[in-house]
Amino acid sequence: MFVDQVKVYIKAGDGGDGLVAYRREKYVPMGGPAGGDGGNGGDIIFKVDEGLNTLMDLRYNRHYKAKRGENGMSKNQHGKNSAPLVVSVPPGTTVTDSASGEVLADLTQHDQEAVIAQGGRGGRGNVRFATARNPAPEIAEKGEPGQEREVNVELKLIADVGLVGFPSVGKSTLLSVVSAAKPKIADYHFTTLAPNLGVVQTKDQRSFVMADLPGLIEGAHEGVGLGHQFLRHVDRTRVIVHVIDMAGTEGRDPYDDYVKINHELYQYDDSLRNRPQVIAANKMDMPDAEANLDAFKSQLEEDYPIFPISAVTQTGLRDLLFAVADTLDTIPKYTLELEDEKTEEKVVYKHEKKSDAFKITRDPDGAYVLSGEKIEKLFKMTDLTREESAQRFARQLRGMGIDDALRKRGAKDGDTIRLLEFEFEFID
Ligand SMILES: Nc1nc2c(ncn2[C@@H]2O[C@H](COP(=O)(O)OP(=O)(O)OP(=O)(O)O)[C@@H](O)[C@H]2O)c(=O)[nH]1
Ligand SMILES: [Mg+2]
Known part of the structure; x- marks a missing residue:
């Protein structure tokens, strides 16, 4: 898993x-x-x-x-x-x-x-x-x-390539024939529930990591279907391979599929428009695929390269993989999206915001309760069993302005002050 x-x-x-x-x-x-x-x-x-x-x-x-x-x-x-x-x-x-x-x-x-x-x-x-x-x-x-x-x-997966498309278009089948990965393949929707990764090697010995992502459907960017939580993985892939069922085996129009999926991607993150895309026209072994491909080409507005393939008969794969590897060669290792993130180095480590040194509240019995990160830490670091330590602690409280603050809140000589599991008397 x-x-x-x-x-x-x-x-x-x-x-x-x-x-x-x-x-x-x-x-x-x-x-x-x-x-x-x-x-x-x-x-x-x-x-x-x-x-x-x-x-x-x-x-x-x-x-x-x-x-x-x-x-x-x-x-x-x-x-x-x-x-x-x-x-x-x-x-x-x-x-x-x-x-x-x-x-x-x-x-x-x-x-x-x-x-x-x-x-x-x-x-x-x-x-x-x-x-x-x-x-x-x-x-x-x-x-x-x-x-x-x-x-x-x-x-977040750092896959070089993400396979994107409607359910059952053959994404997992494609990954299974170009890598050693063994994703589950079946003719029902959402067979893939979590991304699968595979290392792909081209015939000329270049290699890259390909991720087979769960199928996307309309409204994915708003959380419809299962694809939504994985859209963020697409964000970190350097090349998108858009897999299309060119045979329209489920009665949908291939070009329509293409437009809808891209719409989901761009709704999720508009900068995905700039991510290189390679179109894998799959299921070319099926009867209507050729005609659909011609229609698809005539409608396509973007100049993304199209590769007719059949994952099942394993045809056209070599050229598709070459094109993907060539595209990868033109872009730096970590995604563009990462590069324009806030920092040059990728580690972000901020110290916590300085919280208030102390806070004074009242318990139902009238006791004054001290709390706050700084005062509690000071308390935990004090060995109150030693007279001198206890005196030092009292001086520190005064130094932090706690005595004054208690007085302002109305604390009088002899009132109870609580701090974590400790109780003491206010002495004015
Ligand atoms: N005829 C034909 N069928 C294919 C081809 N590629 C995949 N299929 C079939 O399409 C069905 C779905 O394949 P999957 O690889 O599971 O599809 P998927 O895109 O991973 O689907 P999800 O994981 O549900 O999003 C299976 O029955 C495959 O055998 C192909 O090139 N030609
Ligand atoms: Mg799948």
Whole structure:
């Protein structure tokens, strides 16, 4: 089965905790601070492996967690950073944050990589908090939590050539006779439910990847039929091979078919007008095909090359494939559509928008509730069991303007303040 869309949960490693420790030396009863920093947690990296062509591996493993950093150690030794967790994906993979819809990466070339979730920074050990006034502080940070998110991983086929046409015109049959692919073939509509890929080799040893796409019908661009979700694959093919049932075996007019399919393509994406097209006039082994082809040629306005073929009797294929390979030789490897996308490099990785540092709400019992990414992170990195750490945390809250904001909201001495699972009293 061809897999092209998977949702996975990823969690980068948390940073290791910083340590509170002191030097112990002969004749020095209480030495200076010696607690090292925690190591950084592992990132989660998506990396292109051009040997892959499906997202099958991700389907079987929906959870990815990178290791946390090592805790800081005594004698001011840093904990080890954790290695990133590398997830291999095929070229043509895009990664989107499920919650925000933001595109995190668009990976197209071999070995290209992008950090999809950032590991947490290691917490600082007490060495780093020493000052002239406080030479032996009892403060260490806990590790920063690693980023976690759910992402949509989507594979757009990077096929050089896409076979496009009405159902049952012989797209799968054609792919099956020009490549080693074994798509299902039958005389009912929508036999092909997912794209099939095949590597085609021409008689003069050129090769390209051909995709057999599900049949399109009128209204496909608005979601009618099955073709719609695969129209986007057409977007990334460099050449369109438009397959037409020239025998009109189902009673439709071949030229009419041609016009309707192109209309669907251009409604979906107008720039497809500029995509090179080669017409494969199929089923030429049938009685009326010759006459229909003459009529078709006289109506055709565009100067796309036409190749009369029969997929079933395997005639005319050599010239068709030569023409496709010749056309491919004239266009760069990655599609035009890709080139005029926003970036020169194909990786997009934006850091999240800065959210508000904190928010104050009220619980039904009257307590003030603090929330927000920054304040919660600060909280998680604070070891509240240590008096000095707790005092530092209180100073940080003040520095962020939280005390003032609480006062403005009406908080009085002794009121309850809640932050995640923690409660404390407001002291004015
Ligand atoms: N006579 C004749 N029949 C053909 C030819 N090519 C395909 N067919 C027949 O047409 C029918 C449909 O072929 P498929 O290859 O499954 O068509 P498709 O375009 O992939 O159809 P969907 O996957 O449903 O969109 C089958 O019964 C084929 O045997 C041909 O060149 N000549
Ligand atoms: Mg098919």
